Amino acid sequence: MALIGFTVYNPGSLGANAQNLNMATCSYNLFPVYMGGSSDEKVGCFVYDPKNELFIIGGNTTSEDFAPAQNNHGFLVALNKDSDWVWGKFFYNVSFALSDVTGCKMASDGNSLIVLGIGNSLPVYMEVDTSDGTIKQFISILWHLASDVVVPVYTTQSGIYYDKNDFFDKKEYIYWSFTMDDKIQMLRMQNVPPERGNPVLDWAFQFDDFTQAQATDRYRRKDPVFLENDPTDAQSFYMAGYYQGRGSVMKFQKRNAKLRWWLSFP
Numbered sequence: 001m002a003l004i005g006f007t008v009y010n011p012g013s014l015g016a017n018a019q020n021l022n023m024a025t026c027s028y029n030l031f032p033v034y035m036g037g038s039s040d041e042k043v044g045c046f047v048y049d050p051k052n053e054l055f056i057i058g059g060n061t062t063s064e065d066f067a068p069a070q071n072n073h074g075f076l077v078a079l080n081k082d083s084d085w086v087w088g089k090f091f092y093n094v095s096f097a098l099s100d101v102t103g104c105k106m107a108s109d110g111n112s113l114i115v116l117g118i119g120n121s122l123p124v125y126m127e128v129d130t131s132d133g134t135i136k137q138f139i140s141i142l143w144h145l146a147s148d149v150v151v152p153v154y155t156t157q158s159g160i161y162y163d164k165n166d167f168f169d170k171k172e173y174i175y176w177s178f179t180m181d182d183k184i185q186m187l188r189m190q191n192v193p194p195e196r197g198n199p200v201l202d203w204a205f206q207f208d209d210f211t212q213a214q215a216t217d218r219y220r221r222k223d224p225v226f227l228e229n230d231p232t233d234a235q236s237f238y239m240a241g242y243y244q245g246r247g248s249v250m251k252f253q254k255r256n257a258k259l260r261w262w263l264s265f266p
Contacts, residue, residue: 033083037063039070044158045104045115049130054078054086056113056130058101072099074117076133089133096120103158108165108229112136116160116176123156123178139189139199143180155179159224159239162191167234168255173202175254177224177239183207184224186239186257203257207243221245236260 035041035057045058058076067073067090074097078086091098098119105114107127115126119140127137143152159177166173172191177184187204207222225241230251240249246264253260 033079035066035077036061037066039063039066041066044100044102044117045076047104047106047113049078049106049110049113051110052078052130053081054130055081056104058104058115058117060100068097072097074098074101074119076101076104076113076115076128078130078133087133091119091126091135098124098126100156102156103160105158105160105162107162112162114160114162114174116156116158116178118154118156121154123154123176125160125174125176127162137191137194139174141176152180153182157223157225157241159186159227159241161227161229161237163229163254166254173254174199175227175237177227179222179224180206182222184222184243186224186252188254188257205257209244 039062041059041061041063043057043059045056047056048054049056056076056078058074061067061073061075062070064070067075073090075088075090077088080086096119098117101115101117103116106112107114113128113130115124115128117124117126122140122142125137125139125141126135128134129136146152156178159175161175163173163175174189174191175187176189177186179185184207185204186207188202190200190202192199221242222244223242224239226239228238228240230236230238235254236251237254238249238251242248243250243264246266248262248264250262251260252258
């Protein structure tokens with residue numbers, strides 16, 4: 001069972017000599033709120049939508065008294081600032097459940113929620129209307145050489161970003177990152193309204209290892225945890241996580257994914 005809690009501070013309670021929020025007096029508590037069932041829940045998505053004034057929480061549950069069944073189900077829940085339950089959703093692609101919500105972010109225009117997860121063992125992107133939780137768009141990715149014999153293994157975290165107005169051409173692009181068979185994949189997809197056609201893959205890159213020698217467990221660790229837009233440079237974005245066994249931050253150019261710099265640390 002998951003516990004969500006917030007403490008609300010009244011800025012007016014900070015005296016003239018207050019140096020930090022630790023000196024504030026808690027004016028009131030809105031939470032905790034419990035959600036879930038008799039088995040396990042984990043949270044991979046937490047975001048605040050300022051336009052609708054909603055807290056949105058998402059993740060994975062295996063509770064049959066919370067989800068439709070005890071197998072893995074991804075979920076999204078919206079609460080308002082009074083802790084009222086506004087909506088809650090489980091998602092299916094025909095007969096396959098969205099098994100996990102691993103990350104989320106508001107689109108660049110702030111009008112919808114972008115969700116990254118796993119459905120039918122494939123990376124899944126969803127654009128969700130935050131006012132009621134309905135799906136505006138659903139995309140899943142499958143490697144073009146996959147077959148009954150070749151079955152890639154994918155993992156996702158929070159590596160998703162939707163730029164609604166590109167700096168160069170004013171088009172809409174979805175940026176993804178995930179792993180396939182323990183190799184980082186990063187791609188940009190030009191999005192178009194469903195009535196005008198299908199999304200178009202603009203570029204895609206795989207991060208290969210530097211050496212063919214037997215790698216240590218630490219060296220093998222690679223996690224593209226976050227994709228973030230650069231707030232001061234509209235031409236760039238960042239990927240943060242683990243690469244070659246080290247914590248890493250990389251800065252890329254949006255147009256062609258050219259690496260501008262890479263910072264790694266133990």
